[in-house]
Amino acid sequence: MSALPKIYRGNSTPLPDAELAALIDAYPKPSRLSEYSYGTAGFRYEASLLPCAFVRMGIFTALRSASLGGEEVGAMITASHNAERDNGMKLADSHGGMLDADWEEHAVSLANAPDSKHVLALMRTLANRVGTTAPDGKFPPMVVHIGRDTRSHSTPLAELVIRSARAMGATVIDHGTVTTPMLHHFVMHANGHMLPMCIPQRCNEGGYYEIVAMSYAALLRTGGTIVGVGGGCRRLPSASTLxxxxxxxxxxxKVDEFRRIFARLSDEGCTVGLPSLRVVNFPGDGPLNVDCGAEFVQKQQSPPKFYGDSASGASRQYVTSFDGDADRVVFHYEDGGGEFHLLDGDKIAVLVSSFIQDELRCIDPDGTAVKCGVVQTAYANGSSTLYLKNVVKTNVVIAKTGVKFVHAAAHHHFDVGVYFEANGHGTVLFGPKFYDFIASAEARLRGTPRHDRANIALRRLRVLPALVNQSVGDAMSDMMLVDAILFLRGWDLSTWASLYSDMPSKQAKIKVADRTVITTNDNETAATAPVALQIALQAAMDAMATQENAKDGPKPRCFVRPSGTEDAVRVYAEANTQKGADSLASEAMILIHKLCGGVGAPPQPLITNRL
Structure with a gap:
């Protein structure tokens, strides 16, 4: 049984400046760190560097809640797919998504202030600027949700956030060890006025499981009502154990706890299509994220190590891998010959978007009522982009790398926006026009036979916003969404994988003296400086296209982007053969070394052992 959160009431009035300053000064900024930087979702460093920032982020989260009139916000202590030695903090705004971009600079300023005097001055300035205090100088009610992963240092770091947030007068709701998506879910549901009517408000862990399980079961049940398919859908043997x-x-x-909900569904007779869930690689079975998990599987394109488990043969035909905080998921399997096959975020985006559009067209054949689309980054495989455009016939937008950019683009461009980065982080966002469409369809189809195809499509679409985590990528809910779609289509992973073949690709990194000499366009598909670099890269791509005789299919491409954390440049190349991708990446690295101040000897040609 999942534990209820602990609630810590804040001080009735914030601590006097002297006491708050003492708390801040007890955890000074580490001398070996020049400054804290804010990544895609927050701060992430080797754990011993973080106490200073975490004390200040407790103050910051309380202040952010105050700036929103007391709406509830969150902080998740995790370093996601990083090694055990690292930790970090992901910040959740009141809508459940990532911190508003305009507030990132305030978080960075507080984290990097030299001492308590400057922290308090920044705090007062910011409070006055956003009008968070009453005339008597008091803050409105403030609420901060806290969650943490399983790292040994996550609990003491969380305690620092709790102490400083309470010192500000904030109430802290401590959810203990939870996944990152759960923490975002709790925050979104705590501010219930932001939830669409079709999503029940559930602010705790048990409620999260209930929403995912019940909406998943409801989606599966629609497979038993289509006339002419043998009385309903059937699960293939290769997909019977996940x-x-x-x-x-x-x-x-958390998935192991979720299995108890599955047992309840079985007891209640909701057994149609339910797979058996088998969980491997628990904390303590092996080192966190080492040789296992979504990051390892997707980057290395090889199966994970099954610590303490002899999974083999049939039990490896239907496998998913989460990352350390369970906001990424990828699927994979080994065929009869033992060959490994990966279905990454690109494949998930294709599966999910095609399913949604098929169901929408059953109600709206013209496809004009709701604008659907997929947001990808430059790292998306070119074959997936072509398949989305030419087969699924959906809109595709390329956004800057980073989940906060693709999430914003999905909101901005589409009524139903699907995004999955290749690493498996993604979700589906449903906008106001979608809910209006569902309401209109319900009125129009009321009284029609239950097995009418448009009626089935309506029931499927209506349940999706509850099944899919609307705030952030969620490995558990995404896993159940994919499983339901495969069941409804009667597919296994090999059928899904056969939709299209990925272009071979190569990723590499080269050190430079100063990464700022390279700039890119908004979606990072082309370098804007040095000018000579993009001209040379384009010539290399054109030459590879001629060499590979790439006329009708995806064209070879290559892009480069400066690293966000070190003086290095990241290279991505893809072509119709692995040799071509390696060659293109090698040429890009040589160009960067020559034109952008490469460090050390010129790079050697890249060679991949895979065919």
Whole structure:
């Protein structure tokens, strides 16, 4: 049984400046760190560097809640797919998504202030600027939700956030060890006025499981009402047991608890199509994220190590891998010959978007009522982009790399926006026009036979916003969404994988003296400086296209982007052969070394052992 959160009331009035300053000064900024930087979703460093920032982020989260009139916000202590030695914090705004971009600079300023005097001055300035205090100088009610992963240092770091947030007068709701998506879910549901009417408000862990399980079961049940398919859908034997690689992290624990809900569904007769869930790679089975988990599987394109488990043969035909905080998921299997096959975020985006559009067209054949689309980054495989455009016939937008950019683009461009980065982080966002469409369809189809195809499509679409985590990528809910779609289509992973073949690709990195000499366009598909670099890269791509005789299919491409954390440049190349991708990446690295101040000897040609 999942534990209820602990609630810590804040001080009736914030601590006097002297006491708050003492708390801040007890955890000074580490001398070996020049400054804290804010990544895609927050701060992430080796754990011993973080106490200073975490004390200040407790103050920051309380202040952010005050700036929203007391709406509830969150902080998740995790370093996601990083090694055990690292930790970090992901911040959740009141809508459940990531912190508003305009507030990132305030978080960075507080984290990097030299001492308590400057922290308090920044705090007062910011409070006055956003009008968070009453005339008597008091803050409105403030609420901060806290969650943490399984790292040994996550609990003491969380305690620092709790102490400083309470010192500000905030109430802290401590959810203990949870996945990152759960923490975002709790925050979104705590501010219930932001939820669409079709999503029940559930603010705790048990409620989260209930929503995912019940909406998943409701989606599966629609497969038993289509006339002419043998009385309903059937699960293929190869998809009867779903093995979950938990990356030796929090996801394994939570999926194992979720299995109890499955047992209840079975007891209640909701057994149509339910797979058996088998969880491997728990905390303690092996090192966190080492040789297992979504990051390892997707980057290495090889199966995970099954610590303490002899999974083989048939039990490896239907496998998913989570990352350390369970906001990424990829699927994979080994065929009869033992060959490994990966279905990454690109494949998930294709599966999910095609399913949604098929169901929408059953109600709206013209496809004009709701604008659907997929947001990808430059790292998306070119074959997936072509398939989305030419076969699924959906809109595709390329956004800057990073989940906060693709999430914003999905909101901005589409009424139903699907995004999955290749690493498996993604979700589906449903906008106001979608809910209006569902309401209109319900009125129009009321009284029609239950097995009418448009009626079935309506029931499927109506349940999706509850099944899919609307705030952030969620390995557990995404896993259940994919499983339901495969069941409804009567597919296994091999059928799904056969939709299209990925272009071979190569990723590499080269050190430079100063990464700022390279700039790119908004979606990072082309370099804007140095000018000579993009000209040379384009010439290399054109030459590879001629060499490979790439006329009708995806064209070879290559892009480069400066690293966000070190003086290095990241290279991505893809072509119709692995040799071509390696060659293109090698040429890009040589160009960067020559034109952008490469460090050390010129790079050697890249060679991949895979065909």
């Amino acid at each position: 093995v979950i690689d938990g990356a030796c992290g929090i996801g394994a624990i």
